Amino acid sequence: MTDFSDDDLKLDPNFATRFERDDERPPCQLYLISPPRIGADFAEQLKQALEGGPVAAFQLRLKDVDEEEIARAAGPLQRLCAEREVAFIVNDSMELAKRLGADGVHLGQGDGDPRAARALLGPSAQIGVTCHDSRHLAMEAGEAGADYVAFGAFYPTTTKETAHRPDPSILSWWTALFELPCVAIGGITAHNAAPLVAAGADFLAVSGAVWGHESGPCAGVGAFAGVLGW
Ligand SMILES: Cc1ncc(COP(=O)(O)OP(=O)(O)O)c(N)n1
Ligand SMILES: Cc1ncsc1CCOP(=O)(O)O
Numbered sequence: 007m008t009d010f011s012d013d014d015l016k017l018d019p020n021f022a023t024r025f026e027r028d029d030e031r032p033p034c035q036l037y038l039i040s041p042p043r044i045g046a047d048f049a050e051q052l053k054q055a056l057e058g059g060p061v062a063a064f065q066l067r068l069k070d071v072d073e074e075e076i077a078r079a080a081g082p083l084q085r086l087c088a089e090r091e092v093a094f095i096v097n098d099s100m101e102l103a104k105r106l107g108a109d110g111v112h113l114g115q116g117d118g119d120p121r122a123a124r125a126l127l128g129p130s131a132q133i134g135v136t137c138h139d140s141r142h143l144a145m146e147a148g149e150a151g152a153d154y155v156a157f158g159a160f161y162p163t164t165t166k167e168t169a170h171r172p173d174p175s176i177l178s179w180w181t182a183l184f185e186l187p188c189v190a191i192g193g194i195t196a197h198n199a200a201p202l203v204a205a206g207a208d209f210l211a212v213s214g215a216v217w218g219h220e221s222g223p224c225a226g227v228g229a230f231a232g233v234l235g236w
């Protein structure tokens with residue numbers, strides 16, 4: 007595709023201020039991300055989280071953990087998700103997603119080609135791609151057949167070291183032009199999520215605000231009721 011710079015793509019200055027959610031789009035939903043490390047009680051924590059409110063998807067994102075250990079941990083979590091019709095997404099590895107029979111995979115820019123993931127996982131797999139703060143990467147991901155594009159980190163986070171801080175207007179720009187869903191991620195809490203929802207996020211991807219909630223993960227999910235209109 008043509009190699010536009012992101013500055014070239016900021017065509018309409020009103021995108022920066024026009025934060026009015028498109029009524030035609032489905033309501034914004036919650037996309038839960040696991041903590042980078044989990045303990046033996048995590049299935050119980052996930053169960054509680056899923057009792058807190060509607061969760062559209064759960065991503066198993068374990069970092070610096072051996073693949074066999076991830077595979078062992080996945081079974082009970084995957085069953086919990088299946089019982090509740092929550093999509094079970096594996097982070098980083100299309101091969102592991104295939105092995106586990108996951109509903110999809112999330113790929114960062116260094117995690118492999120979405121086209122290869124599609125060939126491996128088939129037409130019904132949900133394939134997401136990290137696009138940081140880049141309109142160009144998002145359009146590339148869309149052309150490569152991604153099912154969603156993810157922008158972030160919108161806010162400071164201790165869950166991951168991040169180098170990009172998009173403005174919420176990137177969500178307005180995306181949703182004005184494309185039907186493909188967009189995910190907002192990075193430091194999102196029930197208290198700071200409103201501008202992202204208003205700007206058009208189709209999903210809020212949240213980790214720390216749920217697992218670190220002072221009253222537990224059920225309350226952590228439940229806290230999003232107001233901003234997500236449940
Ligand atoms: C929904 C969602 N968005 C972005 C990411 C980040 O993916 P990546 O850039 O590959 O970083 P790691 O998560 O692998 O550290 C994500 N996992 N999920
Ligand atoms: C995986 C990831 N990618 C960008 S920010 C982030 C961390 C999300 O976790 P939190 O909701 O705790 O900031």
Ligand SMILES: [Mg+2]
Pocket residue numbers: 097098112113114117
């Ligand atoms: Mg990754």
